[in-house]
Amino acid sequence: MRLSQFSLLGLLAIASAQEELNLWNYGATGNILGNTFDIPGTNATFDYNKSVSVAVVEAGGFYEIDNGNYSVVPGYSSQFTGSKPNAYNPLIDWGFSTESQQALGGRKLHYARGKTLGGCSARNFMLYHRPTVDSMQRWADEVDDQSYAFDNLLPYYKKSYAFSSSGGPLEVSFSNAVDAFGTWARKAFITVGMGQINGLNSGRLLGSAYATFTINPKNTHRSTSESSFLKQSLNNGSGLVVYKNTLAQKILFNSNKTATGVQVATGGTFGTPPINFTLNARNEVILSAGALQSPQLLMVSGIGFCDHLSKRRPEHARPPGLRDRAPRVNVLTNSASANNKTLAAENANKYLHHATGPLSIFGPGYYGWEKLPDPYRSKLSNASVTALANFPPDWPELEYLPVAAFNGDNQVKQPADPLDGHNYATLNIALVAPLSRGTVSLSGPDMTTPPLVDPNWLSHPADMDLAVQSFKRTREIWSVLSKMGIADLVEYYPGANVTSDAQIREFVKESIRPVFHAACTCKMGKKGDGMAVVDSSARVYGVQGVRVVDASSFPLLPPGHPQSTVYALAEKIADDILGLTLW
Numbered sequence: 001m002r003l004s005q006f007s008l009l010g011l012l013a014i015a016s017a018q019e020e021l022n023l024w025n026y027g028a029t030g031n032i033l034g035n036t037f038d039i040p041g042t043n044a045t046f047d048y049n050k051s052v053s054v055a056v057v058e059a060g061g062f063y064e065i066d067n068g069n070y071s072v073v074p075g076y077s078s079q080f081t082g083s084k085p086n087a088y089n090p091l092i093d094w095g096f097s098t099e100s101q102q103a104l105g106g107r108k109l110h111y112a113r114g115k116t117l118g119g120c121s122a123r124n125f126m127l128y129h130r131p132t133v134d135s136m137q138r139w140a141d142e143v144d145d146q147s148y149a150f151d152n153l154l155p156y157y158k159k160s161y162a163f164s165s166s167g168g169p170l171e172v173s174f175s176n177a178v179d180a181f182g183t184w185a186r187k188a189f190i191t192v193g194m195g196q197i198n199g200l201n202s203g204r205l206l207g208s209a210y211a212t213f214t215i216n217p218k219n220t221h222r223s224t225s226e227s228s229f230l231k232q233s234l235n236n237g238s239g240l241v242v243y244k245n246t247l248a249q250k251i252l253f254n255s256n257k258t259a260t261g262v263q264v265a266t267g268g269t270f271g272t273p274p275i276n277f278t279l280n281a282r283n284e285v286i287l288s289a290g291a292l293q294s295p296q297l298l299m300v301s302g303i304g305f306c307d308h309l310s311k312r313r314p315e316h317a318r319p320p321g322l323r324d325r326a327p328r329v330n331v332l333t334n335s336a337s338a339n340n341k342t343l344a345a346e347n348a349n350k351y352l353h354h355a356t357g358p359l360s361i362f363g364p365g366y367y368g369w370e371k372l373p374d375p376y377r378s379k380l381s382n383a384s385v386t387a388l389a390n391f392p393p394d395w396p397e398l399e400y401l402p403v404a405a406f407n408g409d410n411q412v413k414q415p416a417d418p419l420d421g422h423n424y425a426t427l428n429i430a431l432v433a434p435l436s437r438g439t440v441s442l443s444g445p446d447m448t449t450p451p452l453v454d455p456n457w458l459s460h461p462a463d464m465d466l467a468v469q470s471f472k473r474t475r476e477i478w479s480v481l482s483k484m485g486i487a488d489l490v491e492y493y494p495g496a497n498v499t500s501d502a503q504i505r506e507f508v509k510e511s512i513r514p515v516f517h518a519a520c521t522c523k524m525g526k527k528g529d530g531m532a533v534v535d536s537s538a539r540v541y542g543v544q545g546v547r548v549v550d551a552s553s554f555p556l557l558p559p560g561h562p563q564s565t566v567y568a569l570a571e572k573i574a575d576d577i578l579g580l581t582l583w
Contacts, residue, residue, distance in 0.1 A: 053239035055279050056230070057264055059247045060116035063226070066091035071122050072221050073351065074213070075359035078125070083109045083513040092116040093123065096292060096450055103436075103458035105509045111453055112516050113292060117244060118226030120290065120516070124563060125362050126213040126222060128172050129200035130157055131558030131565060134392030136203075142555045144526045145536035147572070147583055150203050155582035156568040156575075157201075162228075163212075169232045170567065171216040171223035175361040178210075181425045181486075182364020185402040188480045189368040194400075200367070205396050205559060208368040213361070214563065220351065220360035225567075243279070249447050251285055251301040251546060252278065259285040259545035284545045284577070288570075291518035291552040295440050295533075296451040298522065303543060304533065358404070368400035369432075369559075376469040384462035391433045396559050398470050400477070401428040406493075424492065427474045430515060431467060432559040435460035440521050457512070467512075468504045519557040522548045537576045538569075549573050 063071040067089055070079045080089040085097040087110045094113040100106045114123040133150040140148040147153065161172040189208040190196055197207035214223045221227070233240045246266040254260050261281045265274040287294050298304055350357030371377075377385070388397060406424035438455035458464045481487035490496070494507045525532025527541070532555075534540050538547040549570055551562050558565060575581055 056242045057246050057248045058117050058244050060092060061244050063092050063116040063118060063122040073359050074126060074215055074220060074222055074362045077362045081112050085110050096453055099452060099454040101457050109514060111514060113290060117230060118224035121224040121563060126215055127561045128212045128214050128564050129560055130203060132205050132394040133203040134394045135558040138392060139555055143524050143536040152583040153568055156571040157564060159571045160567040169228035172212050173215050173217035174210060174212055175365045176217060176220055176356045177360050179358060179364050179404045181402060181404040182366045184481060184484060184486045185364055186366045188477050191480050192477055193373060194368040194370050205369040206394060210366050220355040247447060248297060257543045284547060287548045288550040290550055291521045292440055292451050292453055294548050294550055294552040295521045299442055300446055364402050364404055369396040371397045372466060372469055376473050379469050380465050384465040387435055387462045388433060395433055397433040397466060399430040399432050401430060403428060429470050429474055431463060435462050467508050468501050471504050517562055519551040519554045522552040524553050524555040538573045
């Protein structure tokens with residue numbers, strides 16, 4: 001059976017391996033600013049420099065212990081990511097909910113954030129790709145620093161991952177398994193005009209291709225900033241200390257507005273009060289709490305105040321993702337495992353003994369990207385066409401993410417496949433050129449109260465306009481799959497009776513969900529930019545000794561999935577701190 005769905009790629013901030021970094025890291029640790037080699041002037045990084053000590057502060061623990069296979073096994077990565085406010089595991093997720101979304105009929109949605117070592121790299125869907133050339137040129141121009149242009153930043157993209165012998169410890173790979181629906185989705189994408197391109201890491205996205213993932217190809221475990229950078233650093237005897245299950249409460253400053261340390265609290269379990277203490281910083285405090293909590297921690301530390309930071313709009317707020325149609329399909333999908341214990345056991349055996357099968361990957365691994373084509377584009381309002389024309393020529397407006405399973409409205413903690421014995425598949429549609437903007441603000445005076453998160457999804461008319469027409473576009477893709485004999489003509493979800501623009505808008509409001517790529521809440525920008533919080537070296541304006549290194553410091557959210565750019569940014573800022581450069 002076939003389904004369609006929209007997925008909100010982004011909103012206020014961070015995407016996936018995103019909240020990673022450290023000297024002082026609140027909420028999510030991660031890219032420990034480096035790789036496995038300590039070769040001065042080449043791969044030296046600051047957590048591997050024996051003369052430097054680093055403290056990592058993390059409110060959570062080890063996801064391998066707290067969430068087990070649900071975090072480690074790629075096929076389980078959608079567990080606890082439902083859109084209902086209670087659809088989370090409190091051991092590894094902050095449990096944040098959005099404010100009521102007016103454009104979604106007042107819905108409040110769960111906004112997943114990693115509360116664990118590895119941060120959102122332990123919570124994301126592991127897709128790893130680079131942004132486009134033009135999007136990074138816009139970044140470089142906006143911050144007046146050409147080191148962020150695609151070719152100049154490319155060495156830092158390459159530095160983190162272990163795909164080649166000269167890279168770092170992060171495992172990035174193609175899938176060990178390709179499911180049948182993915183191969184047919186590929187043919188359908190090409191048929192409707194999304195021709196196959198040479199991968200998604202060359203600075204080009206328009207078209208379609210198999211993706212790389214942060215998955216260890218040897219055992220097909222999820223690869224995170226914790227399983228790669230952190231463990232490498234802990235194992236090499238460097239001056240690194242991890243304070244897990246410890247909440248960063250505020251950054252401390254002296255009279256010269258120079259950061260002197262961080263006030264933290266740990267413990268407080270089984271009725272005992274938390275232990276409060278201070279970690280002193282000899283050099284810098286590096287904040288990597290993610291797009292929702294980095295601005296919160298700055299504000300409770302007295303930086304920015306509400307009129308400056310609490311209303312910080314994300315430069316990109318990716319509106320929700322739709323699921324378009326859930327038809328029955330004539331190939332084996334993951335829905336079958338929900339109906340067949342024998343098949344489920346076979347899949348587990350493939351994973352445990354051969355590191356392959358449907359549990360070794362999330363989704364079919366083949367993705368399509370495009371600007372909305374005619375005849376659908378001609379149905380957009382003139383205002384929407386004008387607004388979308390502000391994006392660079394190589395910036396996609398839509399991403400299509402096929403899933404060999406039933407997604408439905410994805411509101412619950414765990415996927416709920418129909419138990420009717422049929423195979424189902426879904427086409428997720430992500431809006432990757434959103435124009436709506438949201439805010440993060442304080443709900444209380446300290447870090448024990450969650451921030452107020454208002455993505456303001458679909459508040460810009462062009463976002464809803466694009467959502468409606470892209471939904472129609474996916475029905476064209478499904479019709480191609482039907483002609484191939486792969487998909488039933490009958491649409492299981494939302495159903496063939498949803499036809500008018502008004503009906504599609506209601507479906508979007510009811511079913512749209514986020515993919516958690518918030519960004520730009522501590523925006524990077526030039527001095528004098530009234531919206532800028534940090535400079536191009538990620539240093540916070542107005543104070544000394546504080547940097548913000550995560551997706552919150554992006555000046556804009558490039559198209560797609562941001563974890564590769566978070567890792568690259570961390571590598572680049574590490575070199576800035578050490579006085580090194582790769583370009």
